[in-house]
Amino acid sequence: MFLFPDNLSDALEKLKIASTDSATDSVESCLDCLLKALANNSTEASMKIHEMGVLPLFPTLLHPQSSCTPKVANIIAEVAKNEFMRSPCVEAGLIPPLVQLLSSTDQEVLLQTGRALGNICYDSQSSKEQFASTNIAEELVHLFQKQMEHEKKEMIFEVLAPLAENDVIKLQLVEAGLVECLLDVVAQTVDGEREEDIAQLKTASDLMVLLLLGDESMQKLFEGGKGSVFQRVLSWIPSHNHQLQLAGALAIANFARNDGNCIHMVDTGIVQKLLELLDRHVEEGNVTVQHAALSALRNLAIPVVNKSKMLSAGVADVVLKFLQSEMPPVQFKLLGTLRMLIDTQAEAADHLGTNGKLVERLVEWCEAKDHAGVMGESNRLLSALIRHSKSKEVVRTVIQGGGVKHLVTMATSEHMIMQNEALVALGLIAALDLVAAEKDLVGAGLVSVLHKLLSDERSAPEIKYNSMILICAVMGSEPLHKEVQSLAFINIVSKLRAHENKTVSHQASLTEQRLTAQS
Numbered sequence: 001m002f003l004f005p006d007n008l009s010d011a012l013e014k015l016k017i018a019s020t021d022s023a024t025d026s027v028e029s030c031l032d033c034l035l036k037a038l039a040n041n042s043t044e045a046s047m048k049i050h051e052m053g054v055l056p057l058f059p060t061l062l063h064p065q066s067s068c069t070p071k072v073a074n075i076i077a078e079v080a081k082n083e084f085m086r087s088p089c090v091e092a093g094l095i096p097p098l099v100q101l102l103s104s105t106d107q108e109v110l111l112q113t114g115r116a117l118g119n120i121c122y123d124s125q126s127s128k129e130q131f132a133s134t135n136i137a138e139e140l141v142h143l144f145q146k147q148m149e150h151e152k153k154e155m156i157f158e159v160l161a162p163l164a165e166n167d168v169i170k171l172q173l174v175e176a177g178l179v180e181c182l183l184d185v186v187a188q189t190v191d192g193e194r195e196e197d198i199a200q201l202k203t204a205s206d207l208m209v210l211l212l213l214g215d216e217s218m219q220k221l222f223e224g225g226k227g228s229v230f231q232r233v234l235s236w237i238p239s240h241n242h243q244l245q246l247a248g249a250l251a252i253a254n255f256a257r258n259d260g261n262c263i264h265m266v267d268t269g270i271v272q273k274l275l276e277l278l279d280r281h282v283e284e285g286n287v288t289v290q291h292a293a294l295s296a297l298r299n300l301a302i303p304v305v306n307k308s309k310m311l312s313a314g315v316a317d318v319v320l321k322f323l324q325s326e327m328p329p330v331q332f333k334l335l336g337t338l339r340m341l342i343d344t345q346a347e348a349a350d351h352l353g354t355n356g357k358l359v360e361r362l363v364e365w366c367e368a369k370d371h372a373g374v375m376g377e378s379n380r381l382l383s384a385l386i387r388h389s390k391s392k393e394v395v396r397t398v399i400q401g402g403g404v405k406h407l408v409t410m411a412t413s414e415h416m417i418m419q420n421e422a423l424v425a426l427g428l429i430a431a432l433d434l435v436a437a438e439k440d441l442v443g444a445g446l447v448s449v450l451h452k453l454l455s456d457e458r459s460a461p462e463i464k465y466n467s468m469i470l471i472c473a474v475m476g477s478e479p480l481h482k483e484v485q486s487l488a489f490i491n492i493v494s495k496l497r498a499h500e501n502k503t504v505s506h507q508a509s510l511t512e513q514r515l516t517a518q519s
Contacts, residue, residue, distance in 0.1 A: 008037045008045060012052045027061070031071040038078040046079045055079075055092035062097040064104055073098065073112035080119035089120050090127045095134060102139040107152075110143070114155040121162045128166040136163065137172035144181050150196045153185075157203045164207060170214035174221060179229050182208045190241055198243075205247035208233070212254035222255055225264040230255065237273045242286050245277055249292035256299035266306045271297070275318045282321045287330060290322060294333035301340035311348050316341055323361050328371040335365070335377035342388050353385035353394030359401040366406040379410040380418060383425035392432045404429065404440035411449055416460050419453070423466035430473035438477045446474070447483040454492045461501040468493065468504075468511040475518055490515045 011033035018026040037045040049055065061072045076094055079085045089095075094116075101113040117136070121127045140163075144156045160178070163169050173179075185204040189197040212218045221229045236248030252270060256262045278293050297319070301310055315337070322334050342349040352358055365378035382403050385394055398404065407429075410422035426446070429437045453459050453467045471489060474480040493515060496508035 008033065008048055009052065011037070012049065012054050015054060016052075016057065027068055028071070031068060031075065034075050035071065035078070038075065042078060043082055046082045046085050049075075049079060050085060050088050055088055055094065059093050059097045062094075062101060064101060064109075069101065069104075070106070070108040070112045073101065073109065073116045077112055077115035077119050080116060080122075083123070086120055086122070086124040087126055090124075090130050095120070095127065095130050095136075099131075099134045099136045099139055102136070102143050110152070111155060114159055118155075118159040118162065121159070123162070128163060128169065131163055132166060132168040132172070137169055137178075138176045141173065141176040141178045141181060144178070150200065153200065154203070157200075157207065161203075161207060161210070164210045167214040167216070170211050170217040171220070174211060174217045179208065179211065179221060183229070183232050186236075186244065190239070190244060201241070202243050205236070205243060209247050209250045209254065212251055215257070218254055218257065222261055225261070225268060234270070234273070237277050242289060246286070246289050246292050249274065249277065249289065249296050253292060253296040253299050256296060256302075259303040262300050262303050262306055266300055266309055271300065271310055271313045271315060275313065275315065278318050278321075287327050290325070290327075291329045291333055294319065294322070294330065294337050298333060298337040298340050301337060304344060307341055307343065307345050307348075311341060311345060316348065316352060320355075320358065323358065328368070328374050331365060331368075332371075332373045332377055335362075335374065335381050339377065339381045339384050342384055344388065346389055346391075349385050349388035350391045350394060353389050353391065354397050356397060356401065359385075359397050359403060363401050363403050363406065366403070376413075376415075376418065379406055379413075380421060383407060383410065383421040386425040386428050387421065390428060390432075395429050395432045396436060399429070399433065399436050399440065402440075404437055405444040408441070408444035408446050408449055411446075411453070416463065419463050420460075420466060423463065423470055427466060427470050427473055430470060430476075434474065434477050438479065441474065441477075442479050442483070446470075447480060447487060451487050451489065451492070454489070454496070461499070461504045464496060464499070464504050465501075465507050468496075468507045472511055472514050475514065481518065484515070485519065490519070 011030045014026060015030035015034070018030060034045070034049065037048075058072050058076060061068050063069060076089060076098070080089050098113050098117050098120075101109055102117075104110055104113070121131060140156055140160060144153065144160075147153050147156065160173070164173060182204045185200055186208075189201040189204070192198065192201070212221065221227055223230065233248055233251045236244040237252070239245055239248070252265065252274070256265060274293050274296055278290065281290050281293070297310070297315060300306055301315070319334055319337050322330055325331055325334070338352065342352060359382070362378045362382050365374050366382065368374045368378070382398060386398060398407075404426075407422045407425050411419050411426065413419050413422070426441075430441070450467045450471060453463055459467075471484060471493075475484065490512065493508050493511050497505050497512065499505045499508060
Protein backbone atom coordinates (compact mmCIF):
# COMPACT_ATOMS: atom_id res chain seq x y z
CA MET A 1 0.00 0.00 0.00
CA PHE A 2 1.20 3.52 -0.71
CA LEU A 3 1.86 5.58 2.40
CA PHE A 4 0.83 9.20 2.33
CA PRO A 5 2.52 11.63 4.73
CA ASP A 6 -0.64 11.92 6.88
CA ASN A 7 -0.70 8.14 7.19
CA LEU A 8 2.94 8.32 8.29
CA SER A 9 2.07 11.09 10.77
CA ASP A 10 -0.54 8.83 12.32
CA ALA A 11 1.99 6.02 12.62
CA LEU A 12 4.49 8.37 14.24
CA GLU A 13 1.90 9.65 16.72
CA LYS A 14 0.89 6.07 17.57
CA LEU A 15 4.55 5.15 18.03
CA LYS A 16 5.02 7.99 20.51
CA ILE A 17 2.12 6.68 22.62
CA ALA A 18 2.89 2.98 22.20
CA SER A 19 6.58 3.34 23.07
CA THR A 20 5.72 4.75 26.49
CA ASP A 21 3.46 1.89 27.54
CA SER A 22 5.70 -0.71 25.81
CA ALA A 23 2.83 -2.38 23.93
CA THR A 24 5.09 -4.42 21.65
CA ASP A 25 2.51 -5.39 19.01
CA SER A 26 1.37 -1.84 18.28
CA VAL A 27 5.00 -0.64 18.31
CA GLU A 28 5.92 -3.35 15.77
CA SER A 29 3.11 -2.35 13.38
CA CYS A 30 4.14 1.33 13.63
CA LEU A 31 7.74 0.37 12.87
CA ASP A 32 6.62 -1.62 9.80
CA CYS A 33 4.77 1.47 8.70
CA LEU A 34 7.94 3.60 9.03
CA LEU A 35 10.04 1.10 7.09
CA LYS A 36 7.53 1.13 4.22
CA ALA A 37 7.47 4.93 4.19
CA LEU A 38 11.29 5.03 4.13
CA ALA A 39 11.43 2.51 1.29
CA ASN A 40 8.96 4.63 -0.65
CA ASN A 41 10.55 8.06 -0.12
CA SER A 42 13.51 8.06 2.23
CA THR A 43 14.15 11.83 2.28
CA GLU A 44 10.57 12.87 2.93
CA ALA A 45 9.93 10.18 5.53
CA SER A 46 13.21 11.00 7.32
CA MET A 47 12.30 14.69 7.52
CA LYS A 48 8.94 13.78 8.97
CA ILE A 49 10.53 11.44 11.55
CA HIS A 50 12.88 14.24 12.55
CA GLU A 51 10.18 16.94 12.70
CA MET A 52 7.89 14.87 14.87
CA GLY A 53 10.65 14.20 17.41
CA VAL A 54 10.62 10.41 17.10
CA LEU A 55 14.41 9.84 17.13
CA PRO A 56 14.75 10.39 20.93
CA LEU A 57 12.27 7.49 21.45
CA PHE A 58 14.61 5.01 19.82
CA PRO A 59 17.24 4.57 22.59
CA THR A 60 14.65 3.00 24.89
CA LEU A 61 13.41 0.74 22.05
CA LEU A 62 16.95 -0.49 21.30
CA HIS A 63 16.84 -2.99 24.15
CA PRO A 64 18.99 -6.13 23.62
CA GLN A 65 16.04 -8.34 24.72
CA SER A 66 13.33 -6.55 22.72
CA SER A 67 11.91 -8.12 19.58
CA CYS A 68 11.63 -4.62 18.02
CA THR A 69 15.37 -3.98 18.15
CA PRO A 70 16.35 -5.21 14.64
CA LYS A 71 13.57 -3.11 13.09
CA VAL A 72 14.54 0.01 15.04
CA ALA A 73 18.18 -0.43 14.03
CA ASN A 74 17.07 -0.95 10.42
CA ILE A 75 15.04 2.32 10.55
CA ILE A 76 18.07 4.19 11.95
CA ALA A 77 20.26 2.72 9.17
CA GLU A 78 17.76 3.86 6.52
CA VAL A 79 17.31 7.33 8.05
CA ALA A 80 21.09 7.85 8.35
CA LYS A 81 21.52 7.30 4.60
CA ASN A 82 20.45 10.96 4.39
CA GLU A 83 23.30 13.28 5.25
CA PHE A 84 21.03 15.81 7.01
CA MET A 85 19.92 13.10 9.47
CA ARG A 86 23.36 12.07 10.76
CA SER A 87 23.79 14.86 13.32
CA PRO A 88 20.20 14.48 14.62
CA CYS A 89 20.91 10.75 15.15
CA VAL A 90 23.95 11.65 17.24
CA GLU A 91 22.03 14.33 19.17
CA ALA A 92 19.20 11.90 19.92
CA GLY A 93 21.71 9.76 21.82
CA LEU A 94 21.54 6.76 19.48
CA ILE A 95 25.24 5.95 19.50
CA PRO A 96 25.71 4.44 23.01
CA PRO A 97 22.76 2.00 22.76
CA LEU A 98 23.83 0.94 19.24
CA VAL A 99 27.38 0.32 20.42
CA GLN A 100 26.06 -1.82 23.29
CA LEU A 101 24.17 -3.97 20.75
CA LEU A 102 27.45 -4.99 19.15
CA SER A 103 27.82 -7.61 21.87
CA SER A 104 24.46 -9.20 20.90
CA THR A 105 24.44 -12.79 19.64
CA ASP A 106 21.43 -12.21 17.35
CA GLN A 107 22.75 -12.07 13.78
CA GLU A 108 19.92 -9.85 12.49
CA VAL A 109 20.52 -7.36 15.31
CA LEU A 110 24.24 -7.32 14.52
CA LEU A 111 23.65 -6.79 10.82
CA GLN A 112 21.24 -3.87 11.26
CA THR A 113 23.33 -2.33 14.07
CA GLY A 114 26.42 -2.45 11.87
CA ARG A 115 24.53 -0.76 9.04
CA ALA A 116 23.17 1.92 11.37
CA LEU A 117 26.58 2.73 12.88
CA GLY A 118 28.28 2.70 9.48
CA ASN A 119 25.73 5.11 8.01
CA ILE A 120 25.76 7.50 10.98
CA CYS A 121 29.55 7.90 10.98
CA TYR A 122 29.91 8.03 7.19
CA ASP A 123 31.51 11.41 6.38
CA SER A 124 30.30 12.97 9.63
CA GLN A 125 32.86 14.67 11.89
CA SER A 126 30.54 15.22 14.86
CA SER A 127 29.50 11.58 15.07
CA LYS A 128 33.13 10.42 15.01
CA GLU A 129 33.87 12.65 17.98
CA GLN A 130 30.90 11.12 19.81
CA PHE A 131 32.14 7.63 19.01
CA ALA A 132 35.53 8.47 20.53
CA SER A 133 33.91 8.71 23.96
CA THR A 134 32.27 5.25 23.74
CA ASN A 135 33.90 1.81 23.86
CA ILE A 136 33.07 1.18 20.19
CA ALA A 137 36.71 0.44 19.28
CA GLU A 138 36.90 -2.39 21.81
CA GLU A 139 33.44 -3.74 20.93
CA LEU A 140 34.17 -3.80 17.19
CA VAL A 141 37.57 -5.45 17.58
CA HIS A 142 36.09 -8.01 19.97
CA LEU A 143 33.29 -8.71 17.50
CA PHE A 144 35.77 -9.00 14.64
CA GLN A 145 37.84 -11.57 16.52
CA LYS A 146 34.74 -13.79 16.95
CA GLN A 147 33.55 -13.62 13.32
CA MET A 148 34.23 -16.39 10.90
CA GLU A 149 31.93 -15.41 8.04
CA HIS A 150 33.13 -13.15 5.25
CA GLU A 151 29.89 -11.08 5.17
CA LYS A 152 30.06 -10.31 8.87
CA LYS A 153 33.71 -9.27 8.63
CA GLU A 154 32.90 -7.02 5.69
CA MET A 155 30.12 -5.38 7.70
CA ILE A 156 32.51 -4.64 10.58
CA PHE A 157 35.08 -3.30 8.10
CA GLU A 158 32.45 -0.91 6.76
CA VAL A 159 31.96 0.57 10.23
CA LEU A 160 35.70 0.58 11.00
CA ALA A 161 36.91 2.40 7.89
CA PRO A 162 35.09 5.73 8.45
CA LEU A 163 35.73 5.56 12.21
CA ALA A 164 39.47 5.06 11.72
CA GLU A 165 39.70 8.48 10.08
CA ASN A 166 39.51 9.99 13.59
CA ASP A 167 42.93 10.11 15.27
CA VAL A 168 41.62 9.42 18.78
CA ILE A 169 39.75 6.34 17.52
CA LYS A 170 42.82 5.20 15.53
CA LEU A 171 44.74 4.94 18.78
CA GLN A 172 41.83 3.18 20.54
CA LEU A 173 41.64 0.63 17.70
CA VAL A 174 45.39 0.00 17.89
CA GLU A 175 45.19 -0.45 21.67
CA ALA A 176 42.20 -2.79 21.30
CA GLY A 177 44.28 -5.09 19.08
CA LEU A 178 42.83 -4.37 15.64
CA VAL A 179 46.26 -4.51 14.00
CA GLU A 180 46.79 -8.14 14.97
CA CYS A 181 43.38 -8.97 13.46
CA LEU A 182 44.28 -7.19 10.23
CA LEU A 183 47.64 -8.98 9.99
CA ASP A 184 45.82 -12.30 10.43
CA VAL A 185 43.36 -11.44 7.66
CA VAL A 186 46.28 -10.58 5.38
CA ALA A 187 48.05 -13.85 6.20
CA GLN A 188 44.86 -15.87 5.54
CA THR A 189 43.95 -14.18 2.26
CA VAL A 190 47.28 -13.35 0.61
CA ASP A 191 47.32 -16.51 -1.51
CA GLY A 192 43.55 -16.69 -1.97
CA GLU A 193 42.10 -16.74 -5.47
CA ARG A 194 38.46 -16.10 -4.50
CA GLU A 195 36.88 -12.69 -5.06
CA GLU A 196 36.15 -12.36 -1.36
CA ASP A 197 39.79 -13.11 -0.39
CA ILE A 198 41.02 -10.41 -2.74
CA ALA A 199 38.43 -7.96 -1.37
CA GLN A 200 39.32 -8.74 2.26
CA LEU A 201 43.05 -8.45 1.61
CA LYS A 202 42.53 -5.01 0.10
CA THR A 203 40.24 -3.81 2.90
CA ALA A 204 42.54 -5.08 5.66
CA SER A 205 45.76 -3.69 4.19
CA ASP A 206 44.13 -0.33 3.35
CA LEU A 207 42.82 -0.08 6.91
CA MET A 208 46.29 -0.87 8.23
CA VAL A 209 47.72 2.06 6.24
CA LEU A 210 44.90 4.32 7.48
CA LEU A 211 45.80 3.52 11.13
CA LEU A 212 49.36 4.67 10.40
CA LEU A 213 48.16 8.12 9.34
CA GLY A 214 47.73 9.10 13.00
CA ASP A 215 50.96 10.28 14.63
CA GLU A 216 50.38 8.54 17.95
CA SER A 217 49.09 5.28 16.49
CA MET A 218 51.98 5.23 13.98
CA GLN A 219 54.63 5.80 16.66
CA LYS A 220 53.06 3.15 18.90
CA LEU A 221 53.27 0.57 16.12
CA PHE A 222 56.81 1.57 15.11
CA GLU A 223 58.12 0.81 18.63
CA GLY A 224 61.53 2.21 17.78
CA GLY A 225 61.68 0.00 14.70
CA LYS A 226 61.56 -3.14 16.86
CA GLY A 227 57.79 -3.53 16.65
CA SER A 228 56.51 -6.86 15.31
CA VAL A 229 53.88 -4.94 13.34
CA PHE A 230 56.55 -2.86 11.65
CA GLN A 231 58.51 -6.03 10.84
CA ARG A 232 55.43 -7.77 9.39
CA VAL A 233 54.59 -4.79 7.21
CA LEU A 234 58.18 -4.77 5.93
CA SER A 235 57.72 -8.33 4.75
CA TRP A 236 54.88 -7.16 2.49
CA ILE A 237 57.25 -5.22 0.22
CA PRO A 238 58.96 -8.24 -1.40
CA SER A 239 55.55 -10.00 -1.67
CA HIS A 240 54.34 -11.17 -5.09
CA ASN A 241 50.96 -9.54 -4.45
CA HIS A 242 50.57 -5.98 -5.86
CA GLN A 243 48.04 -4.94 -3.22
CA LEU A 244 50.44 -5.93 -0.43
CA GLN A 245 53.43 -4.29 -2.12
CA LEU A 246 51.37 -1.12 -2.36
CA ALA A 247 50.25 -1.23 1.28
CA GLY A 248 53.80 -2.02 2.43
CA ALA A 249 55.29 0.94 0.56
CA LEU A 250 52.54 3.29 1.79
CA ALA A 251 53.09 2.05 5.35
CA ILE A 252 56.82 2.82 5.10
CA ALA A 253 55.98 6.30 3.74
CA ASN A 254 53.74 6.80 6.81
CA PHE A 255 56.34 5.49 9.27
CA ALA A 256 58.79 7.90 7.62
CA ARG A 257 57.08 10.99 9.01
CA ASN A 258 59.76 11.99 11.50
CA ASP A 259 63.56 12.11 11.33
CA GLY A 260 64.18 9.50 14.03
CA ASN A 261 62.12 6.86 12.23
CA CYS A 262 63.67 7.75 8.85
CA ILE A 263 67.22 7.45 10.14
CA HIS A 264 66.50 4.12 11.82
CA MET A 265 64.84 2.72 8.69
CA VAL A 266 67.67 3.73 6.36
CA ASP A 267 70.18 2.18 8.78
CA THR A 268 68.26 -1.10 8.77
CA GLY A 269 68.30 -1.52 5.00
CA ILE A 270 64.78 -0.59 3.92
CA VAL A 271 66.09 1.39 0.97
CA GLN A 272 67.32 -1.79 -0.72
CA LYS A 273 63.88 -3.41 -0.40
CA LEU A 274 62.20 -0.34 -1.95
CA LEU A 275 64.71 -0.22 -4.81
CA GLU A 276 64.16 -3.91 -5.56
CA LEU A 277 60.41 -3.26 -5.56
CA LEU A 278 60.80 -0.32 -7.97
CA ASP A 279 63.03 -2.40 -10.22
CA ARG A 280 60.24 -4.95 -10.53
CA HIS A 281 57.89 -2.20 -11.72
CA VAL A 282 59.98 -0.39 -14.33
CA GLU A 283 58.64 -2.25 -17.36
CA GLU A 284 54.84 -2.40 -17.53
CA GLY A 285 54.85 -1.34 -13.92
CA ASN A 286 51.93 -0.81 -11.59
CA VAL A 287 51.57 2.99 -11.33
CA THR A 288 50.16 3.01 -7.78
CA VAL A 289 53.06 0.86 -6.54
CA GLN A 290 55.60 3.12 -8.30
CA HIS A 291 53.98 6.18 -6.72
CA ALA A 292 53.93 4.65 -3.23
CA ALA A 293 57.55 3.43 -3.34
CA LEU A 294 58.76 6.83 -4.58
CA SER A 295 56.76 8.55 -1.79
CA ALA A 296 58.52 6.36 0.76
CA LEU A 297 61.96 7.15 -0.69
CA ARG A 298 61.20 10.87 -0.80
CA ASN A 299 60.25 10.90 2.90
CA LEU A 300 63.27 8.81 3.87
CA ALA A 301 65.56 11.30 2.08
CA ILE A 302 64.50 14.27 4.24
CA PRO A 303 67.03 13.91 7.14
CA VAL A 304 70.45 15.22 6.07
CA VAL A 305 72.31 12.14 7.37
CA ASN A 306 70.25 9.87 5.10
CA LYS A 307 71.02 11.64 1.83
CA SER A 308 74.57 10.41 1.23
CA LYS A 309 73.68 6.90 2.41
CA MET A 310 70.77 6.75 -0.02
CA LEU A 311 72.86 8.16 -2.86
CA SER A 312 75.54 5.51 -2.30
CA ALA A 313 72.80 2.86 -2.29
CA GLY A 314 72.03 3.95 -5.87
CA VAL A 315 68.63 5.55 -5.25
CA ALA A 316 69.12 8.28 -7.87
CA ASP A 317 69.93 5.74 -10.60
CA VAL A 318 66.84 3.65 -9.91
CA VAL A 319 64.62 6.74 -9.73
CA LEU A 320 65.94 7.94 -13.10
CA LYS A 321 64.60 4.75 -14.71
CA PHE A 322 61.14 6.33 -14.38
CA LEU A 323 62.01 9.48 -16.34
CA GLN A 324 60.03 8.11 -19.27
CA SER A 325 56.84 7.74 -17.23
CA GLU A 326 53.83 9.54 -18.67
CA MET A 327 51.95 9.46 -15.36
CA PRO A 328 51.86 12.84 -13.57
CA PRO A 329 51.64 11.34 -10.04
CA VAL A 330 54.80 9.30 -10.71
CA GLN A 331 56.55 12.27 -12.33
CA PHE A 332 55.68 14.42 -9.31
CA LYS A 333 57.12 11.96 -6.76
CA LEU A 334 60.19 11.24 -8.89
CA LEU A 335 61.01 14.97 -8.98
CA GLY A 336 60.42 15.39 -5.24
CA THR A 337 62.65 12.42 -4.43
CA LEU A 338 65.55 13.74 -6.53
CA ARG A 339 65.14 17.22 -5.06
CA MET A 340 65.30 15.85 -1.50
CA LEU A 341 68.34 13.71 -2.33
CA ILE A 342 70.51 16.50 -3.74
CA ASP A 343 69.71 19.07 -1.06
CA THR A 344 73.17 20.05 0.35
CA GLN A 345 74.81 17.27 -1.74
CA ALA A 346 77.10 19.07 -4.19
CA GLU A 347 78.56 15.99 -5.86
CA ALA A 348 75.16 14.44 -6.55
CA ALA A 349 73.77 17.77 -7.81
CA ASP A 350 76.77 18.02 -10.15
CA HIS A 351 76.32 14.46 -11.36
CA LEU A 352 72.58 14.86 -12.03
CA GLY A 353 72.85 18.44 -13.30
CA THR A 354 75.19 17.42 -16.10
CA ASN A 355 72.83 14.61 -17.18
CA GLY A 356 71.51 16.06 -20.45
CA LYS A 357 68.57 13.62 -20.65
CA LEU A 358 67.35 14.58 -17.18
CA VAL A 359 67.67 18.31 -17.81
CA GLU A 360 65.87 17.96 -21.15
CA ARG A 361 62.97 16.13 -19.46
CA LEU A 362 62.82 18.78 -16.69
CA VAL A 363 62.58 21.55 -19.25
CA GLU A 364 59.77 19.64 -20.98
CA TRP A 365 57.89 19.22 -17.67
CA CYS A 366 58.39 22.93 -16.85
CA GLU A 367 55.80 23.43 -19.59
CA ALA A 368 53.27 20.92 -18.22
CA LYS A 369 50.51 23.54 -17.90
CA ASP A 370 47.87 20.88 -17.07
CA HIS A 371 49.83 19.61 -14.08
CA ALA A 372 50.78 22.48 -11.79
CA GLY A 373 52.43 20.12 -9.30
CA VAL A 374 54.76 18.57 -11.89
CA MET A 375 55.52 21.98 -13.35
CA GLY A 376 56.40 23.46 -9.95
CA GLU A 377 58.57 20.49 -8.92
CA SER A 378 60.48 20.53 -12.26
CA ASN A 379 61.29 24.20 -11.83
CA ARG A 380 62.39 23.62 -8.25
CA LEU A 381 64.64 20.70 -9.21
CA LEU A 382 66.18 22.68 -12.07
CA SER A 383 67.00 25.48 -9.64
CA ALA A 384 68.24 23.02 -6.97
CA LEU A 385 70.70 21.39 -9.39
CA ILE A 386 72.35 24.79 -9.91
CA ARG A 387 72.12 25.97 -6.29
CA HIS A 388 73.58 22.84 -4.73
CA SER A 389 76.28 22.15 -7.33
CA LYS A 390 77.34 25.79 -7.92
CA SER A 391 78.97 24.26 -11.00
CA LYS A 392 79.71 25.90 -14.34
CA GLU A 393 79.13 22.56 -16.10
CA VAL A 394 75.63 22.29 -14.63
CA VAL A 395 74.88 25.90 -15.58
CA ARG A 396 76.01 25.13 -19.16
CA THR A 397 73.82 22.02 -19.32
CA VAL A 398 70.78 24.02 -18.13
CA ILE A 399 71.47 26.84 -20.62
CA GLN A 400 71.88 24.36 -23.50
CA GLY A 401 68.73 22.52 -22.46
CA GLY A 402 66.71 25.75 -22.63
CA GLY A 403 66.05 25.99 -18.89
CA VAL A 404 66.92 29.66 -18.32
CA LYS A 405 63.57 31.09 -19.43
CA HIS A 406 61.74 28.78 -17.02
CA LEU A 407 63.80 30.02 -14.09
CA VAL A 408 62.94 33.62 -15.04
CA THR A 409 59.23 32.68 -15.09
CA MET A 410 59.67 30.89 -11.74
CA ALA A 411 60.89 34.20 -10.25
CA THR A 412 57.33 35.51 -10.78
CA SER A 413 55.70 32.58 -8.93
CA GLU A 414 53.12 33.38 -6.23
CA HIS A 415 55.13 31.25 -3.78
CA MET A 416 57.93 33.23 -2.16
CA ILE A 417 60.10 30.16 -1.60
CA MET A 418 60.01 29.40 -5.35
CA GLN A 419 60.75 33.02 -6.29
CA ASN A 420 63.75 32.95 -4.02
CA GLU A 421 65.08 29.62 -5.33
CA ALA A 422 64.78 30.99 -8.87
CA LEU A 423 66.61 34.24 -8.08
CA VAL A 424 69.49 32.43 -6.36
CA ALA A 425 69.87 30.04 -9.32
CA LEU A 426 69.77 32.95 -11.81
CA GLY A 427 72.40 34.76 -9.72
CA LEU A 428 74.67 31.72 -10.04
CA ILE A 429 74.04 31.51 -13.79
CA ALA A 430 74.98 35.18 -14.17
CA ALA A 431 78.08 34.74 -12.00
CA LEU A 432 79.30 31.51 -13.62
CA ASP A 433 78.49 31.98 -17.32
CA LEU A 434 76.84 35.29 -18.14
CA VAL A 435 78.07 35.26 -21.74
CA ALA A 436 76.36 31.95 -22.58
CA ALA A 437 73.13 32.90 -20.76
CA GLU A 438 72.87 36.50 -22.02
CA LYS A 439 70.63 35.81 -25.00
CA ASP A 440 68.15 33.75 -22.95
CA LEU A 441 68.07 36.26 -20.10
CA VAL A 442 67.28 39.09 -22.53
CA GLY A 443 64.69 36.95 -24.34
CA ALA A 444 62.91 36.03 -21.09
CA GLY A 445 62.68 39.68 -19.99
CA LEU A 446 64.69 39.20 -16.80
CA VAL A 447 65.34 42.90 -16.22
CA SER A 448 61.67 43.89 -16.30
CA VAL A 449 60.85 40.97 -13.96
CA LEU A 450 63.44 42.32 -11.49
CA HIS A 451 62.02 45.82 -11.87
CA LYS A 452 58.56 44.48 -10.93
CA LEU A 453 59.88 42.56 -7.92
CA LEU A 454 61.77 45.58 -6.58
CA SER A 455 58.92 48.05 -7.06
CA ASP A 456 56.32 45.73 -5.52
CA GLU A 457 55.63 46.73 -1.90
CA ARG A 458 54.64 43.14 -1.11
CA SER A 459 57.94 41.52 -2.11
CA ALA A 460 59.64 39.87 0.88
CA PRO A 461 63.02 41.24 2.04
CA GLU A 462 64.95 38.22 0.71
CA ILE A 463 63.32 38.69 -2.71
CA LYS A 464 64.39 42.35 -2.77
CA TYR A 465 67.90 41.41 -1.62
CA ASN A 466 68.40 38.66 -4.21
CA SER A 467 66.93 40.84 -6.98
CA MET A 468 69.54 43.54 -6.26
CA ILE A 469 72.35 40.97 -6.19
CA LEU A 470 71.15 39.82 -9.60
CA ILE A 471 71.05 43.39 -10.97
CA CYS A 472 74.71 43.79 -10.03
CA ALA A 473 75.56 40.39 -11.55
CA VAL A 474 74.05 41.17 -14.99
CA MET A 475 75.73 44.59 -15.31
CA GLY A 476 78.64 42.86 -17.03
CA SER A 477 76.44 42.17 -20.07
CA GLU A 478 76.01 45.06 -22.47
CA PRO A 479 72.41 44.41 -23.60
CA LEU A 480 71.26 43.71 -20.01
CA HIS A 481 73.12 46.75 -18.69
CA LYS A 482 71.35 48.93 -21.27
CA GLU A 483 67.96 47.59 -20.12
CA VAL A 484 68.84 48.34 -16.50
CA GLN A 485 69.66 51.92 -17.41
CA SER A 486 66.53 52.44 -19.49
CA LEU A 487 64.27 51.30 -16.62
CA ALA A 488 65.65 53.85 -14.14
CA PHE A 489 66.46 51.29 -11.43
CA ILE A 490 68.42 53.88 -9.48
CA ASN A 491 65.17 55.53 -8.25
CA ILE A 492 63.75 52.33 -6.73
CA VAL A 493 67.08 51.25 -5.31
CA SER A 494 67.77 54.57 -3.57
CA LYS A 495 64.33 54.32 -1.88
CA LEU A 496 65.27 50.89 -0.57
CA ARG A 497 68.22 52.39 1.34
CA ALA A 498 65.66 53.34 3.98
CA HIS A 499 64.26 49.78 4.17
CA GLU A 500 63.67 48.51 7.73
CA ASN A 501 65.61 45.32 7.00
CA LYS A 502 69.33 46.02 7.49
CA THR A 503 70.48 43.47 4.89
CA VAL A 504 68.18 45.00 2.28
CA SER A 505 69.18 48.60 3.06
CA HIS A 506 72.89 47.69 2.99
CA GLN A 507 72.54 45.90 -0.35
CA ALA A 508 70.59 48.91 -1.69
CA SER A 509 73.56 51.20 -0.89
CA LEU A 510 75.99 48.84 -2.64
CA THR A 511 73.69 48.47 -5.66
CA GLU A 512 73.21 52.23 -5.88
CA GLN A 513 76.99 52.76 -5.91
CA ARG A 514 77.34 50.14 -8.64
CA LEU A 515 74.57 51.70 -10.76
CA THR A 516 76.04 55.20 -10.33
CA ALA A 517 79.56 54.06 -11.18
CA GLN A 518 78.43 52.30 -14.34
CA SER A 519 75.88 54.81 -15.61
